[in-house]
Amino acid sequence: MNTNQKTIICFCEDITKEEILKAIEQGYTTANEIKRHLRAGMGECQGRGCMPQIMKLISQKTGKPREEILPPTDRAPIKPVPLGVMGKISKGNQKGV
Amino acid sequence: MKKTAEVIIIGGGISGCTIAYNLSKENVDTVLVEKGSLASGATGRSGSMIWNIWGTDPDKELAKLGLSSTRKFAELEEELGYDIEYTPSDYLTIVTPEEEEHYRKAMAITQKNLGLHIEYLKPDEIKKIAPYIDVDNNPVVGAYHLCNHRINAGANPFYTVEALITNAKRAGAKIYTDTEVTDIEVENGKIEGILTTKGKIKTHTVINAAGAWSSDVAKMAGIKIPTMPYRDEAFVTEPLMHLPYLAERGDIWWRQEKNGQIIAGEETHIIRKPEYNAAASLGPLQRPIHTIQQYIPQLGNVNILRHWGGFEDVTPDKLPIVGEVDELKGLILACGCDGFGFSFSQAHGKLITDLIVRQEKSKVMEYFNLRRFARKYREYTGRWYDWP
Numbered sequence A: 001m002n003t004n005q006k007t008i009i010c011f012c013e014d015i016t017k018e019e020i021l022k023a024i025e026q027g028y029t030t031a032n033e034i035k036r037h038l039r040a041g042m043g044e045c046q047g048r049g050c051m052p053q054i055m056k057l058i059s060q061k062t063g064k065p066r067e068e069i070l071p072p073t074d075r076a077p078i079k080p081v082p083l084g085v086m087g088k089i090s091k092g093n094q095k096g097v
Numbered sequence B: 001m002k003k004t005a006e007v008i009i010i011g012g013g014i015s016g017c018t019i020a021y022n023l024s025k026e027n028v029d030t031v032l033v034e035k036g037s038l039a040s041g042a043t044g045r046s047g048s049m050i051w052n053i054w055g056t057d058p059d060k061e062l063a064k065l066g067l068s069s070t071r072k073f074a075e076l077e078e079e080l081g082y083d084i085e086y087t088p089s090d091y092l093t094i095v096t097p098e099e100e101e102h103y104r105k106a107m108a109i110t111q112k113n114l115g116l117h118i119e120y121l122k123p124d125e126i127k128k129i130a131p132y133i134d135v136d137n138n139p140v141v142g143a144y145h146l147c148n149h150r151i152n153a154g155a156n157p158f159y160t161v162e163a164l165i166t167n168a169k170r171a172g173a174k175i176y177t178d179t180e181v182t183d184i185e186v187e188n189g190k191i192e193g194i195l196t197t198k199g200k201i202k203t204h205t206v207i208n209a210a211g212a213w214s215s216d217v218a219k220m221a222g223i224k225i226p227t228m229p230y231r232d233e234a235f236v237t238e239p240l241m242h243l244p245y246l247a248e249r250g251d252i253w254w255r256q257e258k259n260g261q262i263i264a265g266e267e268t269h270i271i272r273k274p275e276y277n278a279a280a281s282l283g284p285l286q287r288p289i290h291t292i293q294q295y296i297p298q299l300g301n302v303n304i305l306r307h308w309g310g311f312e313d314v315t316p317d318k319l320p321i322v323g324e325v326d327e328l329k330g331l332i333l334a335c336g337c338d339g340f341g342f343s344f345s346q347a348h349g350k351l352i353t354d355l356i357v358r359q360e361k362s363k364v365m366e367y368f369n370l371r372r373f374a375r376k377y378r379e380y381t382g383r384w385y386d387w388p
């Protein structure tokens, strides 16, 4: 294997494994912090592609059990929704939920 | 944890971090305490537009403060040696017939107060520079266009805070995150220290930069301040090609981030019930969504990726509170920033540093002092909004 090749973990935001490991070393040791620091998990798939891997890396690097690493805060609408569609939903729901 | 500090800042948002950077740069022994992670309050949830409240607020001192802050922001990347995704952008305020009169007056005041030239564009001219704005099917009479002043911009709030704190730490500041301040010790009218979930630190000077929690923090020192948490929401879309304008229509604002995503929301005006529930809801977003779709119809097909809520810190006259508390010297306020705390942070940082390092009490700081809310001063700023 060519070790110069970078391993991309977050495809949407183009973030490598090295960047994530460096961030953990710098003290960003929760999924929320990594997300805010690197944008990993903020892409189109909203972290579905990368978050499990990132949480695994946090666990490996910090020695905390995998179950103790919490996922980042889920933000609506979970899956991307076109602005026009969202507008229709909220129109039918004037008071908001 | 350190046992003593010359100055303790409560709150690790843009206000607290800017102050920490400025103080430590001047060799003040500074500690910052944040109950969550840095920028976890309003700062990381904001639209992070760096703007002045162009034309919408006639208060001269506020406009001047905003201008000095936005100018400082333009130099921040170089000063801190950090990419904060600072993106300067021209500013367009779209005007409808009902607002024409109001804006003409307000913009004239803004121009005079700040000595800036703001261009007025007719619909045809809007089309030329921003063809994606649908002026034909909307009641648009014109737009105010503020360009080439390097004062309208956006920045990434997380990177900005990180840049400030990296520099502050380098200059010796100590930063404690995941540490909540639970009490402020006052003896014989003097601050003696703070209690936190991780221990006690002695100090005679505490800076309250706790944003929407500022009144709770002031209460710990026995001081009542009239700030209230006020909920606001925003959303972000998938990345798009470059749209060269920051814009507002009525109280709806939007801006494009450096990576092409559009972030939008609504300026807060009405005082809502204070509540600390940050869960996002669809209700407050319907106006921004509809307005944007109405004025830029193509955006109807663009995906919204996330939306979220956050808390602003609002005062009865919608002006910030900056400076010392008369009844308790040693307690310094840097709060009440409403929906423009990101933009104004650099000015607040400078004012507070001048106060602590040089004991300088500028006229501006006196203007924004807490004492204006005492009954006898109520007319001071000439503004008093409906307050629950």
Ligand SMILES: Cc1cc2nc3c(=O)[nH]c(=O)nc-3n(C[C@H](O)[C@H](O)[C@H](O)COP(=O)(O)OP(=O)(O)OC[C@H]3O[C@@H](n4cnc5c(N)ncnc54)[C@H](O)[C@@H]3O)c2cc1C
Residues within 6 Å of the ligand: B010, B011, B012, B013, B014, B015, B016, B033, B034, B035, B036, B037, B038, B039, B040, B041, B042, B043, B044, B045, B046, B047, B048, B049, B050, B051, B179, B180, B181, B182, B209, B210, B211, B212, B213, B217, B231, B232, B233, B234, B265, B309, B310, B311, B312, B313, B334, B335, B337, B338, B339, B340, B341, B342, B343, B344
């Ligand atoms: C949706 C939204 C959009 C916005 N858009 C813009 C914009 O485009 N431009 C703009 O200029 N402004 C905008 N704002 C406003 C701006 O975000 C705020 O005015 C600004 O971030 C306030 O910064 P702050 O540091 O004063 O407060 P905060 O960022 O809220 O920081 C206060 C910190 O204090 C901490 N804290 C509280 N109590 C304690 C305690 N007891 N012990 C320890 N720590 C404590 C909190 O955890 C918090 O991190 C927006 C706000 C929202 C919600």
Ligand code: FES
Residues within 6 Å of the ligand: A009, A010, A011, A012, A013, A040, A041, A042, A043, A044, A045, A046, A047, A048, A049, A050, A051
């Ligand atoms: S892979 Fe990380 S956000 Fe999609």
